[in-house]
Amino acid sequence: SAVISQKPSRDICQRGTSLTIQCQVDSQVTMMFWYRQQPGQSLTLIATANQGSEATYESGFVIDKFPISRPNLTFSTLTVSNMSPEDSSIYLCSVGDRGYIQYFGAGTRLSVL
């Protein structure tokens, strides 16, 4: 299984600021995804991070709010921009190869004051 490192593990931020979350994998993977888990809720897919091209966003999520980069097959970043308290969530990256198991990073716990 892939080993996924996600940074930071947690952060407390002021409203109006931005936070960039990093996801590093120990091997090249085809698929990388970013999820959000609001307090007490299930996971919701934000976007698919595409290597070398713009991310594919799910309904309700936009690039201006959640810009994503994926410069290569082992690394991706998610930025949460112009944060408000409603953005307080756990953000998780996942990786997988087509048709097979997806693995998740440990997540980033974000609190916005």
Added chain:
Amino acid sequence: GIQVEQSPPDLILQEGANSTLRCNFSDSVNNLQWFHQNPWGQLINLFYIPSGTKQNGRLSATTVATERYSLLYISSSQTTDSGVYFCAVESGGSNYKLTFGKGTLLTVNP
């Protein structure tokens, strides 16, 4: 899109008891995974089981794809089994994206 329903939403057990968690899904799936989310938020893969039966220690899972449900069995539960259990599925045409159920919150008391 595909709908995923998990039951029960909450479950409280005494240590040593057995339990069955259920996942119903509304369409055929290419991928079905069971996860355990520990108190620190880490999602731990339990099973990749789009069909058939698998066992891993005290845990086992069965997916009946034709009837669109999956079951997760936990035997001789331990306090460390506490947490949220999620079922997630990937349906055809979804570009490998997982849709999660709302989870089952399991509490195992000593």
